[in-house]
Amino acid sequence: MIPEELLERxxxxxxxxxxxxxxxxxxxxQNIDADEAARQIARDVHTLKGDAAIVGFFExxxxxxxxxxxxxxxxxxxYEISEDFELVVTxxxxxxxxxxxxxxxxxxxxxxxxxxVRQVDDVLRESRALPMSTxxxxxxxxxxxxxxxxxxxxxxxxxxxxxxxxxxxxxxEYLSARGVSSRARLRGVWQTLKQELIRMQFTxxxxxxxxxxxxxAELASGVGKRLSLQLERSNACxxxxxxxxxxxxxxxxxxxxxxxxxxxxxVRAAAGKLENGMxxxxxxxxxxxxxxxxxxxxRGIDLAxxxxxxxxxxxxxxxxxxxxxxxxxxxxxxxxxxxxKKAVTDLSGRGVGMDAVRSALSRVxxxxxxxxxxxxxxxxxxxxxxxxHIPVYHFLAPGGSVALAVLARWTPSMEPMPPPxxxxxxxxxxxxGSSRQTSVQPPMPIRDLGMRLRWGFLEVSLRSAxxxxxxxxxxxxxxxxxxxxxxxxxxxxxxxxxxxxHISELSAAWAGRSAAIH
Amino acid sequence: xxxxxxxxxxxxxxxEASADAGVVRVRFSGxxxxxxxxxxxxxxxxxxxxxxxxxxxxxxxDFRELEFMNSSCFxxxxxxxxxxxxxxxxxxxxxxxxxxxxxxxxxxxLAALSCFAVDLVAIET
Numbered sequence: 001m002i003p004e005e006l007l008e009r010x011x012x013x014x015x016x017x018x019x020x021x022x023x024x025x026x027x028x029x030q031n032i033d034a035d036e037a038a039r040q041i042a043r044d045v046h047t048l049k050g051d052a053a054i055v056g057f058f059e060x061x062x063x064x065x066x067x068x069x070x071x072x073x074x075x076x077x078x079y080e081i082s083e084d085f086e087l088v089v090t091x092x093x094x095x096x097x098x099x100x101x102x103x104x105x106x107x108x109x110x111x112x113x114x115x116x117v118r119q120v121d122d123v124l125r126e127s128r129a130l131p132m133s134t135x136x137x138x139x140x141x142x143x144x145x146x147x148x149x150x151x152x153x154x155x156x157x158x159x160x161x162x163x164x165x166x167x168x169x170x171x172x173e174y175l176s177a178r179g180v181s182s183r184a185r186l187r188g189v190w191q192t193l194k195q196e197l198i199r200m201q202f203t204x205x206x207x208x209x210x211x212x213x214x215x216x217a218e219l220a221s222g223v224g225k226r227l228s229l230q231l232e233r234s235n236a237c238x239x240x241x242x243x244x245x246x247x248x249x250x251x252x253x254x255x256x257x258x259x260x261x262x263x264x265x266x267v268r269a270a271a272g273k274l275e276n277g278m279x280x281x282x283x284x285x286x287x288x289x290x291x292x293x294x295x296x297x298x299r300g301i302d303l304a305x306x307x308x309x310x311x312x313x314x315x316x317x318x319x320x321x322x323x324x325x326x327x328x329x330x331x332x333x334x335x336x337x338x339x340x341k342k343a344v345t346d347l348s349g350r351g352v353g354m355d356a357v358r359s360a361l362s363r364v365x366x367x368x369x370x371x372x373x374x375x376x377x378x379x380x381x382x383x384x385x386x387x388x389h390i391p392v393y394h395f396l397a398p399g400g401s402v403a404l405a406v407l408a409r410w411t412p413s414m415e416p417m418p419p420p421x422x423x424x425x426x427x428x429x430x431x432x433g434s435s436r437q438t439s440v441q442p443p444m445p446i447r448d449l450g451m452r453l454r455w456g457f458l459e460v461s462l463r464s465a466x467x468x469x470x471x472x473x474x475x476x477x478x479x480x481x482x483x484x485x486x487x488x489x490x491x492x493x494x495x496x497x498x499x500x501x502h503i504s505e506l507s508a509a510w511a512g513r514s515a516a517i518h
Numbered sequence: 519x520x521x522x523x524x525x526x527x528x529x530x531x532x533x534e535a536s537a538d539a540g541v542v543r544v545r546f547s548g549x550x551x552x553x554x555x556x557x558x559x560x561x562x563x564x565x566x567x568x569x570x571x572x573x574x575x576x577x578x579x580d581f582r583e584l585e586f587m588n589s590s591c592f593x594x595x596x597x598x599x600x601x602x603x604x605x606x607x608x609x610x611x612x613x614x615x616x617x618x619x620x621x622x623x624x625x626x627x628l629a630a631l632s633c634f635a636v637d638l639v640a641i642e643t
Contacts, residue, residue, distance in 0.1 A: 083588070084626050090589040091630050094596045098634065109637060110603055116633035119626060158620060159585065 010055045014100050017044045022093045029079060029086055038075055045071065048096070059113050060099050066120045067092050073127055081127070088123045091116070129248055129356035160200055164479045164486070167193035171477075171487045171494070175402070176431050194487075197477055202237040202386055208246060209234075209281050209292070216254040216279060225258065226265055226276040234283035236290050241364050242383045246292065248360040249368065253294050253379045254279070256354075261298030261377055273297065278376075290385050297376040303329045330370050334358045357381070388475055392497060393468035394490055397426045400446035400465040405473060405488060405497040406453060412468045415450035422450045422461040425498060429485065453500050460500040473497070523568050526561045530554050531584075533561055535568070540575045542568065542611075547583035550591035559594050566601055574611045581628070582618040592627060599635040615641045 021044050024037040049064035070089050074081050095116055102111075170193055174186035213229045220227040238246065262268075262277030269275050278297040283290065306329045310316040315332060316324060334354045357379075358368050366383035391408035404425055406412075451464040473488040473495065484502040488495050521542060526533040531554035535544040544565060550558055569577050581587075602610055615632070617624040632639040 083586075083623060087589045087592055087627050088630060090593060091596065091634075094593060095634065098600060110635045112633040112636035115636065116630060119630040119633065122626065158583070158618070 007055055010051055010057075011100055014048055014051060014060070015097060017048050018093060018097045018100065020044055021048075022090070025089060025093065029081070038071070041071060042068070057099065059111075060096055062113065062117065063092060063096050063099065066117055067096070069124055070120065073124060077127065082123075085123055085127055088120055092120060125359070129360055160197065161478070161480045161483075163193060163200070164197055164477045165483055167197060167477050168479055168483070168485055168487050171496070172429065172431070172485070175496075194477055201239065201478075203240050203243040205236040205238050205243070205246070205283060205290070205292075206231075206234050208243060209250065209283070212247075212250045212254055213279065213281055215251075216258050219255065220258045220262065220277070223258070224264055225262055227258065227262065228274075228276045228278050230278065230280040232280075232282045234285075236283050236285050237386060238290060238383065239364070239386050242366070242386075245360040245364045245366060246381065246383060249357040249381050250292070250294070252354065252357050253381070257294065257296040257298065257377070261296045261300070263299055285385060288385055288387075290383050292381040292383075293378060294381070295376060295378040300374050300377050301330070301333065301370075301372040303372070306330075306332055326372075330372065333370065334368070389472050390475060390488070392471060392473045392488065392490070394471045394473075394495065395451065395468040396446070396465040397431075398424055398448060398463045398465050399426070402426060402431060403490070403493065403495040404464075405471075405490065405495050406468075406500055407497070408470060410453040410455045410500065413452045413454070414464075414467055415452060418448060418450035418463045419452075419461055422463045423503060424463045428503060429496075455501070458501055460503055462498075462500070521568050521572065523561070523564050526557055529557055531558060533558075535565060537568070537572055537574065540573065542572065542574045542577045543580065544577065545580040545583070547585075549585050550587035552588065552590060555590050555594070558591055562594050562598050566598055569611055570605070570609055573609075576612045576614060578614045578616065580616040581621075581624060582616050585621065586623055587627065592631065595631060596634055599631070599639065602638055603635050610638065613639045615639060617641055617643050619643050 021041050024041050024044075028037045028041065045064050045067050049061050049068070052058070052060035052064060067089070070085070070092065074085065074089070095111075095113075098111060099113075167190060170186060170190045174183060174190050177183045177186050210231060213231055217227045217229055257279055258277075262279070263271070263273075265275035268277065278295075280293075280295045282293040282295075284293070285291075303326055307316075307321045307324065310324070310329070310332050311318055311321050315335065334357075354368070354370070361368055361381060361383060364383060366381065368382070369380050371378045371380075392405040393408055393410065393412055394403065394405045396402065397404050446465045449464045449467070451462045451468065453460045453462065471490055473490045475486070476489050476494075477487040479486040481499070482502060484499050486497045486499070488497045521535050521537040523535045525535075529548075531546065531548040531550050533544055533546045535542060537543070542565070548554070565577070568574075599613070602613065613635070615628050617628050619625070628641050632641055
């Protein structure tokens with residue numbers, strides 16, 4: 001039994017230590033005398049861990065171990081760490097303080113150390129999945145993170161929607177403006193905001209892949225290998241979040257290809273291959289998805305080594321391993337255990353970071369698959385394509401000069417005369433008069449019709465100048481689902497899409513845009 | 519009894535509280551960064567004081583429009599949880615954090631925060 005006086009002294013000294021660690025950590029992330037601070041923090045945390053073990057504060061000991069892991073990784077990353085990382089270190093220090101203040105013999109009521117440790121482990125795993133070159137010169141670097149200009153600034157969905165709402169307001173102002181100069185100025189505002197939104201929403205994939213392919217060629221050159229790159233052109237665009245995931249995944253896949261797949265020139269020559277290894281990158285766009293295929297003509301994965309490793313790690317018993325198909329063995333390569341350095345050495349093939357590849361992609365709804373043979377390996381990365389196109393019913397507002405649309409989830413039925421309750425959409429959004437024109441060529445004769453729209457139990461009646469036609473529209477300015485209007489493009493023409501379920505809020509939207517513009 | 523907690527506004531962060539039938543609601547918006555830290559600290563301390571004065575059983579903290587929070591501001595909430603934990607059982611109130619799944623910073627940080635008082639804190643999306 002540890003005497004109470006000794007425990008109290010441990011608690012007092014340790015809380016001082018925790019306070020010092022916190023102050024130094026704050027200085028460290030602000031780059032104040034980083035080296036000395038890092039050394040002092042390491043000493044304090046290590047001492048605290050040892051002391052905690054002696055007096056039986058095992059929760060503090062566990063937390064210190066996690067802190068040491070975090071601090072080591074932060075140092076490797078030159079303290080270029082994410083907000084999440086910084087936060088979890090700060091909170092771990094706070095957590096240690098709380099554990100130390102806990103009264104002797106009291107239960108751990110309310111403090112969820114295992115839950116917190118899981119959060120720390122998640123941060124460690126995600127940070128380790130970052131490109132190796134961001135983790136300091138001591139590590140062997142096969143890839144590097146793409147420069148920021150290739151990875152667009154990521155703004156929150158809420159911010160993006162707010163800008164889209166403001167852009168829509170400017171579009172409505174433009175439609176209702178009188179006078180050539182006002183219209184031109186408001187058109188300019190709308191165009192600027194629209195371009196900014198497009199820039200925020202989509203990133204070109206090709207420059208990112210070209211960047212990594214060039215980096216792979218440089219890596220190959222650095223280790224005495226020669227590489228022929230084959231990049232097939234693609235105009236695919238992706239969401240910025242997806243671009244970040246691809247950035248992580250491609251670094252690992254290409255490094256593996258160069259490090260472990262493609263052989264040295266003399267080995268290739270001896271095997272009857274061209275001395276230059278081949279790395280081919282292809283992008284295929286399918287409905288709703290983009291596939292990036294990275295193929296090398298190296299030695300392929302040594303599945304016998306994977307089988308042996310699986311037995312050694314206890315993932316499969318000998319009988320099960322003997323029966324395992326190639327596909328099952330390949331699946332093991334995506335297991336976290338196969339991404340350790342030891343596993344790489346033992347496998348003498350691919351495996352490094354494939355768990356990181358899958359993990360990065362799964363966070364954005366993507367996946368990865370791998371095929372291997374004795375003449376090479378192909379890794380296919382699948383990510384969701386941006387949802388840019390939507391089906392809509394396109395029609396002209398009363399008067400025939402303004403093009404409108406509603407989502408095709410509404411079912412329209414036409415009436416030869418508008419019923420009394422039918423709403424004039426232009427009046428609702430206060431687009432009176434006839435000076436604005438968003439429809440150049442009305443597809444049908446202009447009439448005065450009633451259009452009853454039904455969606456589930458909702459029903460709205462609008463006045464319309466034409467029969468609706470079902471078309472595919474491009475979302476160029478996505479506003480929130482509960483916002484009454486959105487500007488879309490139909491056959492290149494900007495069109496106002498209404499959300500009839502929020503039709504009563506259209507007037508409020510008008511008031512909002514007035515406030516936003518004036 | 520009415521809550522005596524002035525609205526926090528004018529800076530990068532806004533917060534507004536109300537109370538009804540033993541439930542205190544506080545809604546944050548804007549950005550909780552270094553600039554907001556001092557104001558936020560004062561506000562949260564007053565919030566705790568008011569929750570105790572009103573014998574609140576629950577405090578609902580709406581983060582859904584709070585775009586970002588840095589680690590310094592998070593410490594304010596950690597300290598708040600510690601204060602609630604230190605109250606006598608009859609004075610303790612539960613804390614419901616309303617989060618926005620579209621705001622990436624909230625995913626891990628609020629989960630980590632709840633680990634400090636898992637018996638008192640619930641996260642709702």
